[in-house]
Structures are given as C-alpha cells and as structure tokens.
Amino acid sequence: MLHTLGLEYCYDNGKKIVFPEIGVQRGQRLLISGFSGCGKTTLLSLIAGALKLQTGDIKFDSYDYSSMSSLLLDRLRADHIGYIFQTLNLIPFLSVSENIALGIRFSQARKSRINNLNQEINRLVAALGLDKEVLNTPVNRLSVGQQQRVAVARALLGKPDLILADEPTSALDSDTTKKFLNEVMEAFDSSKQAIVMVSHDASIAPYFDSVIDLNEHYA
Amino acid sequence: MNTMLSLLLKSMRSRIIPTSLVTISLMASMVLLLSIERIQQGAEKGFNQSISGVDAIIGPRASSLELVLYTVFHLGRPTNNITTKTINDVKLRSDISWLVPIALGDSHRGYRVIATEPNYFKHIRYGNNQPLAFSQGAPFSDFSEATIGSDVAKKLNYTVGSEIQVTHGSIESIGSKHDDFSFKVTGVLNKTGTPIDQAIFLDLKGYELLHLGWKSGKKVFSLNDINFSSLPPDALNPKTVTAAFVGLKSKLTIFNFSKNIREYPEEAISAVIPGIALSELWSIVGLVDKGFQLLSWIIIAISLIAMVTLIIASLDNRKQEMTIYRANGASPKFLAAMVIYESLIIGLMAIIGAIILVTIVTYFATTQLNLALGISPSFEWISIDEIKVFSIILLSGALSSLIPATMVFRKNIHQTLS
Numbered sequence: 001m002l003h004t005l006g007l008e009y010c011y012d013n014g015k016k017i018v019f020p021e022i023g024v025q026r027g028q029r030l031l032i033s034g035f036s037g038c039g040k041t042t043l044l045s046l047i048a049g050a051l052k053l054q055t056g057d058i059k060f061d062s063y064d065y066s067s068m069s070s071l072l073l074d075r076l077r078a079d080h081i082g083y084i085f086q087t088l089n090l091i092p093f094l095s096v097s098e099n100i101a102l103g104i105r106f107s108q109a110r111k112s113r114i115n116n117l118n119q120e121i122n123r124l125v126a127a128l129g130l131d132k133e134v135l136n137t138p139v140n141r142l143s144v145g146q147q148q149r150v151a152v153a154r155a156l157l158g159k160p161d162l163i164l165a166d167e168p169t170s171a172l173d174s175d176t177t178k179k180f181l182n183e184v185m186e187a188f189d190s191s192k193q194a195i196v197m198v199s200h201d202a203s204i205a206p207y208f209d210s211v212i213d214l215n216e217h218y219a
Numbered sequence: 220m221n222t223m224l225s226l227l228l229k230s231m232r233s234r235i236i237p238t239s240l241v242t243i244s245l246m247a248s249m250v251l252l253l254s255i256e257r258i259q260q261g262a263e264k265g266f267n268q269s270i271s272g273v274d275a276i277i278g279p280r281a282s283s284l285e286l287v288l289y290t291v292f293h294l295g296r297p298t299n300n301i302t303t304k305t306i307n308d309v310k311l312r313s314d315i316s317w318l319v320p321i322a323l324g325d326s327h328r329g330y331r332v333i334a335t336e337p338n339y340f341k342h343i344r345y346g347n348n349q350p351l352a353f354s355q356g357a358p359f360s361d362f363s364e365a366t367i368g369s370d371v372a373k374k375l376n377y378t379v380g381s382e383i384q385v386t387h388g389s390i391e392s393i394g395s396k397h398d399d400f401s402f403k404v405t406g407v408l409n410k411t412g413t414p415i416d417q418a419i420f421l422d423l424k425g426y427e428l429l430h431l432g433w434k435s436g437k438k439v440f441s442l443n444d445i446n447f448s449s450l451p452p453d454a455l456n457p458k459t460v461t462a463a464f465v466g467l468k469s470k471l472t473i474f475n476f477s478k479n480i481r482e483y484p485e486e487a488i489s490a491v492i493p494g495i496a497l498s499e500l501w502s503i504v505g506l507v508d509k510g511f512q513l514l515s516w517i518i519i520a521i522s523l524i525a526m527v528t529l530i531i532a533s534l535d536n537r538k539q540e541m542t543i544y545r546a547n548g549a550s551p552k553f554l555a556a557m558v559i560y561e562s563l564i565i566g567l568m569a570i571i572g573a574i575i576l577v578t579i580v581t582y583f584a585t586t587q588l589n590l591a592l593g594i595s596p597s598f599e600w601i602s603i604d605e606i607k608v609f610s611i612i613l614l615s616g617a618l619s620s621l622i623p624a625t626m627v628f629r630k631n632i633h634q635t636l637s
Contacts, residue, residue, distance in 0.1 A: 050545065071550055078548020085546070088539050093233030094226075105222050106548035154547070 001026050001194055002047065002162060006056035009042050019043055019056075020212060024162070027190040031205055032198040034214030040198035043214075044164050047196065048081055049073030061161070078107040082155025084165040089151030090139045096150055097121055097135050103157035110158025124153040127187040129179065145176045152184055159189060165197040169204065181207045227557050230540060231564065234533060241529045242568050245522040249573035249612065252515035253605065257581060259508040265346075266504065267497045269413045270464075272344030274473055275490040277301070277309060277480060278462035283491035284500055289323060290462045291493065292414050293331040297323060300459035305486045309463070314476055316468045317342050320460040322426055325385045325397070330371050332385050332419045334426030334457075340366070342466055345411045355379045356406035362425035362455060365402035370416040372407040379404055383419070385429065397429045424455040465490070519612060523619050526565055530558060530623045541627065555624035562620035566613045574601055 002024040010016045017039040024030055034040055045051040047058060049065060050073075058065040063076055077083070082103060090099045100121050104110040114120045125135065128149040134142065142150065148168050155163050168184075169177040185207055188195055197208070205211050231238050270291045278286040279299035288294045300322075310318050319339045325332040333339075340351050340358045356379040359366050367377055377383070382401040402421060410416055431454070467473060477490040534541070541554055 048546070071552075074545075074548055074550040077546070081548075083546040085542075089543070091540050091543055093229050098229075102543065102547050105226075106544075106553075 001061055002196075003059045004047070004056065005059070007043070007046060007053075007058070008055035009039065009046065009051075010054055017042065020214070022212060024194045024196060026161070026192065026194055028194045028210065029185065029190075029208045030194070030196045031208040031211045032196065032214060033200065033202050033205070033211060034198075036200055038214045040200075040214060041166055044166050044196070044198055047162075048083055048164055049077050079109040080161045082157075082160040082163045084148070084151045084155050084163070084168045086167040087144070087147075087171050089154075090142075090147055092139050094139065095135070096137060096139060096142070099139060099150055100124070100154045100157055103154040103160075107158065107160075110160060113158050120157065121153065124156055124187065125149075127183065128153055129183045144171045145180060148172065148180060149183070152187065156187055156193075159192055161193060163188060163193060163195040165195065167199050168197065169199065169201065174203075177201075177204065223553065223557055223560065226544075227560055227564070230537070230557075231561060234536075237529055237533070238565065241522075241526050242565050242572070244525060245519070245565065245569035246572040246576070248515065248518040248522045249569055249609075250576050251518060252512070252608065253573060253577045254580070255508065255511045255515050256605070256608075257577070259505070259512070262508065263501055263505060265412060266501050267494065268346045269497060270343065270493050271346060271348050272342060272350075272466065273464045273493050274467040274470060275465045275477060275480075276462055276493055276496075277306075277465055277488055277490045280481075280487040280489045283489075283496040286462065286489070286491050287493060287496040287500060290321065290464070291497070293323070293333070293418060297461045299487075300461055301463075301486060301488055302459050303457055305483065305488060306460060306463055308483070308485075309465075309480070312476075312479075314467055314469070314472045315465060317466045318463050319343065319465075320423065320457075320463040322423060322457060322459070323461045325387055325426070325429070327371075327383055327385045327419050328375060330368075330375075330417055330419050332421055332426070334421045334423045336423060339420065339464075340408075343415075343464060345413045345415060349411075351411065351415070352409045353406045354409045356404070359405050359420065359422050359425075362422045362428055363400075363402060364405045364422065364425070366406040366408065366420040367404055368408050368416040368418045368420075369410040371419055372404075377404055377407070379406065385419070385421070387429075400425075400429055423457045423460070427455045427457045520615075523612075523616055526562060526616065527619045527622055530561060530620060531626065534558075534623060534627060551628045555628040558624040558627055559617055559620045562616045563613065566616040570609045570612065574605075 002022070004019065004022045006021070007019040008016065009019070019039065022030070022032075022043075032040055032043065042051065046053065047060075049068070049070075052070070053065055060076065060080065065073065068076070090096075091102070094102070097118070101117060104114065104117075121135070122132065125132065130146060130149050130153075134146060134150070139147070139150075148171070151168070152163075152165075155165070169180060172180055181204060184195075202211075202213075276286055276290050278290065279297060279301050281298065285295065289297055303320075306318070306320050309315065317338065319336055319342055321339070322334040323331065325334075337358045337360060344350050354369065355372075356366075365383060367383075371377065381404045383404065384396060384398055384401050386396050402425060408415060465476075467476060473492060477492065480488055480490040544554060545551075
C-alpha cells in the first residue's frame with residue numbers, strides 16, 4: 001500500500017538524512033524507532049505529504065507523490081491519512097466531539113463512510129477505553145492520556161487507510177502506554193488500515209508486526 | 220464553507236477580548252467618520268439656510284461675500300451706505316413683493332444692533348422657510364423699543380421690559396456710548412440657530428434718533444437737550460441705510476432684477492442671491508470639515524492596521540490550531556481564507572455597530588444639536604454615500620488581511636507538524 005524509494009532529506013542547516021526503504025501493507029503495524037533527531041518526524045511528514053519531497057519518491061496505492069501538487073497532497077492526507085501528534089493534538093476552543101469530528105471535516109470520502117457521526121464517535125470513544133463523560137468535558141481538563149485517545153479517535157474516524165503517529169506515548173507513563181497501545185491496536189481495523197508509529201521507546205516493539213530502527217540503518 | 224465559518228467563529232470566540240477590542244476601535248473610528256460626515260451635512264444645510272424667504276439682498280456695490288457676511292452673519296462692517304432715495308426707487312419696481320431695509324453699525328455689549336422696520340419679523344425667515352417666532356412679547360412698534368435674539372436674552376439675562384443702551388460701532392469705548400437714550404425690550408425671539416439669535420433689533424427711526432447729535436463718528440450734542448415733540452415729523456426718517464432684503468413676486472425674475480439693480484444709474488449698488496453667496500461662502504468655511512474628514516480616514520487606517528497587527532500577532536498563538544487543521548487535510552488556501560474572513564467579520568461587526576450607534580445618537584441628539592449649534596442632521600438610516608464608505612473600509616480590511624493570509628499560506632506545514 002505504501003512504498004518509499006531512495007528517500008533523502010537535506011535540512012536548511014545542511015544536515016542530510018538518508019532514509020531506508022519502507023513498505024507497508026494493509027493491516028500492518030510498523031514501528032520506526034530511533035533517537036531523537038534521527039529524522040523520524042521528518043520521515044512521517046514526508047509520508048503525510050506535508051513536506052516537499054527532495055530526493056526519492058513515495059507511492060501510496062495508485063498515488064505517486066513526486067507528480068502531485070501540494071494541493072493534491074493535502075487532499076490525499078484528508079482522505080487517506082489520520083495523523084496523531086506527540087502532544088497538543090486538540091483544539092482548546094472545540095469540544096471533544098468537535099475535535100474528533102475534525103477528522104472528517106476536510107474529507108468527503110471519509111464523511112461518506114459514516115452514517116451516524118455521533119454513534120461512530122461514541123463507538124470509538126468506548127473502544128479506546130474512554131468514559132462517555134469525556135465528550136462533555138472541556139479539552140483542557142482532560143489528562144494527557146485522555147487527550148491522546150481523543151486524538152486517536154479523530155485519526156481513526158472515517159476509516160482512513162493509514163494512521164501516522166508521532167511519538168504518541170512519549171508523554172505517558174509505562175502503564176498508561178501499555179493500556180493505550182492495547183486499545184489503539186484493538187480499535188484499528190486490520191482488514192483495511194495500516195499503522196505507522198515512530199517512537200524512541202523500543203520497549204513498545206511487541207505491539208507491532210515489524211520494526212525499523214533508524215539508528216541501525218545508519219550504523 | 221460552513222466548516223470554516225463555524226470553526227472561525229469558535230476560534231474568534233476563544234480570542235474574544237482582543238478581537239472585540241479591535242472591533243470596538245474600528246467601530247469607534249467609523250462612528251467618528253459617520254458623525255463628522257452627518258454633522259458636516261447638517262452644518263452645510265444649516266449654513267445655507269441661515270436666511271430664508273429672501274430672494275435678494277441689495278447693498279452698496281461690493282463683493283457678494285462681503286454683503287452676505289455683514290447682512291446675514293453680522294460680521295465686518297459695510298464700507299458704504301445706500302441712500303433712502305435709492306431704496307424708495309427700488310421699492311417702486313413692479314416685480315418686488317416686499318423690501319426690508321436694515322442699518323448696521325451699532326452694538327450692545329458685543330452683540331450687533333440691526334436697525335430695521337417691524338415687517339422684518341414678518342418677511343425674514345430661517346431654516347426651511349420657518350418664520351421668526353417670539354418666545355416673549357412682540358416685535359417693536361415704536362422707535363424707543365427693541366427686540367432681541369434668544370442668545371442675547373439668555374446671555375445678558377434680558378426679558379421683556381429690560382432697558383438697553385447701545386454703543387456706537389462694534390467696540391465699547393469711552394465716549395462711544397449712546398448713553399443718552401435707552402430702548403425698552405418688547406420681545407424676545409425664539410432660538411433659530413442662526414446669527415439672528417445674537418442680534419438686537421431696533422426701529423430705523425430710533426437708530427436715526429441716536430445719531431441726530433453725531434457727526435463723523437463723534438457726539439456733537441446730547442439727546443438730553445432735545446425736546447422730542449419739537450422734532451419735525453420726518454426728522455427721524457433715515458437718510459441712508461446699509462442694505463435691504465427683498466422678496467420678489469416671482470423668483471423667475473431674479474436674474475433680470477439683479478441685472479437692473481446693477482445698472483441703477485444714480486448709485487453704485489448691487490444685488491446678491493443669498494443662496495448662491497452662501498454656498499460660495501461654505502466652500503471656504505467647509506474646508507475645516509474636509510480636514511476633520513481626512514483626520515477620521517486616517518484614524519480608520521490606523522484601526523485597520525491595528526486589526527492586521529492583531530491577526531498577525533494571533534497567528535503565533537494559533538499555531539497549534541492551524542497545524543491541526545493542516546494535519547487533518549485543510550489546504551493552506553483554507554487557512555488563508557480563514558484569516559481573510561476573520562477581517563471581514565471584524566469589519567462587518569464594526570460597521571453594523573457603528574450604524575446602530577450613529578443612528579441612535581442622531582435619533583436622540585437631533586433636537587439638542589439643533590438647539591445648541593443650529594445644526595439639524597437629518598435622521599436617516601444609511602445613505603448611498605455611507606454604503607460606499609463602508610465598502611471601501613471592508614475592502615481595505617480584506618486587502619490588508621492579505622498580509623497575514625500570505626504568511627499563513629507560505630508557512631511550511633512541516634515547521635508546525637513537528
């Protein structure tokens with residue numbers, strides 16, 4: 001489903017990173033690990049179509065990033081990709097349901113996969129082990145663990161093909177991390193979706209089908 | 220579109236204090252512009268209606284501005300007089316309906332004295348052809364009586380029955396006072412908002428009497444030495460007057476009339492049409508208002524700059540918000556449009572607020588303004604010109620928001636994603 005070819009990225013300060021070749025199949029759970037500063041977020045941004053390709057190419061199903069305008073890449077991201085940040089995933093002035101609903105605000109395709117939005121939000125919230133009360137709680141009153149689950153609910157809403165997660169557990173303690181990952185892996189539909197997570201925490205590797213260590217790649 | 224608007228409104232609500240302050244400052248500057256514009260219109264209208272019902276003013280040959288300044292506004296002094304014989308000749312013309320002569324020159328504690336005939340109060344009108352009315356008493360009917368404007372009565376605390384003495388010329392100085400004769404106030408005029416409020420009206424005969432003992436601006440003998448009953452009957456008929464107000468039977472003959480007056484062979488006189496002379500004068504006086512108008516445009520520009528500054532400053536705080544939109548597939552166009560819509564909403568709110576405020580103020584303040592300044596800004600909702608002004612403000616608001624919009628558009632999403 002996703003294939004990267006000869007990706008290289010050169011930063012403004014002249015630092016250059018050469019990424020390994022990555023292939024992701026539907027249903028696959030891939031962990032990309034490595035120290036901070038090894039280009040994990042850059043790789044994720046490239047896959048999300050948020051960063052312009054410099055060298056190499058990315059193919060996503062029938063799409064070929066190198067031949068797409070940034071507008072088309074925005075479209076692709078809206079329709080096919082759910083993105084989870086390290087922290088600060090939620091918009092403070094929106095309610096929890098509105099924050100989750102943002103996942104389909106910009107995509108007709110994801111919207112069309114949902115019959116009843118409230119029902120779907122309730123289902124996701126329950127599947128992620130969140131109390132239903134959370135929906136009526138102001139965003140800034142949620143714990144970090146709760147916020148990350150809300151972010152996952154948003155990324156999963158409307159069943160995008162690929163979930164990209166950038167260190168979603170870095171702010172969580174190890175118990176919460178375990179619980180969080182269990183629930184995420186439960187909630188995601190392995191028949192249609194794939195998940196790519198980057199993390200410096202190698203201990204979470206058991207939750208994934210495959211692991212790519214960027215540090216090893218350099219070594 | 221709906222998505223954007225609901226997100227934008229919620230986002231703006233989360234920044235309610237800075238946003239509403241900027242809206243208020245923009246609104247205040249627009250209220251300023253609107254008020255200045257409306258007061259200016261009212262002032263111009265009031266100015267052009269300083270005198271009404273008069274078709275022509277006859278005076279010694281001079282510029283029409285000069286003639287209007289001293290006959291209507293009681294400012295400055297005439298250089299020449301015209302003889303009563305000339306006035307009587309003009310009175311004989313068949314196209315004239317009425318004629319009221321006036322003589323200027325004296326004053327009372329800084330207020331100009333206008334010597335005229337009792338029918339002045341019948342023919343001279345002000346504003347929108349409103350007749351002069353009395354708040355107390357009636358017009359003078361004898362040479363020893365006086366009628367005063369409302370400001371004079373108020374400022375000097377005069378009522379019917381007060382006695383006044385007048386001064387020769389417009390400045391009080393020793394020996395210039397007509398202290399040998401007093402006039403009794405018989406009437407106080409209603410407020411008109413015109414120079415009439417600051418005038419004292421005497422009978423021409425009384426005025427002539429005051430000057431019986433004067434030669435070349437100096438008192439030769441006192442009126443105390445004169446026995447009034449021994450005066451010949453025509454002794455108090457004025458020999459000269461300063462000017463005369465004229466009403467014509469038909470306004471259509473005005474140009475012919477003024478041409479004939481100019482060609483009057485025995486004396487150099489001229490006739491001016493007050494409406495034309497007043498608007499000529501306004502084109503000079505009105506410049507001050509143009510200045511104020513310019514000033515309020517500058518204030519609007521400053522408010523717009525403040526708005527753009529606010530939007531730019533808020534972008535940094537909204538980094539998270541913008542990044543989340545982008546990560547969920549919003550295009551840079553969406554974010555840029557959001558910024559432009561925000562400025563449009565602020566502009567629109569300010570405009571609506573300004574209209575409501577100005578409408579309320581003009582509705583309630585019209586009477587007060589009229590009494591205080593003689594200005595009557597007509598009550599109206601909104602004029603075509605004002606719509607034009609608002610469109611210009613909205614447009615410039617949207618144009619200036621292109622600066623932050625471009626900043627958002629150009630912002631590399633990667634800088635924010637990480």
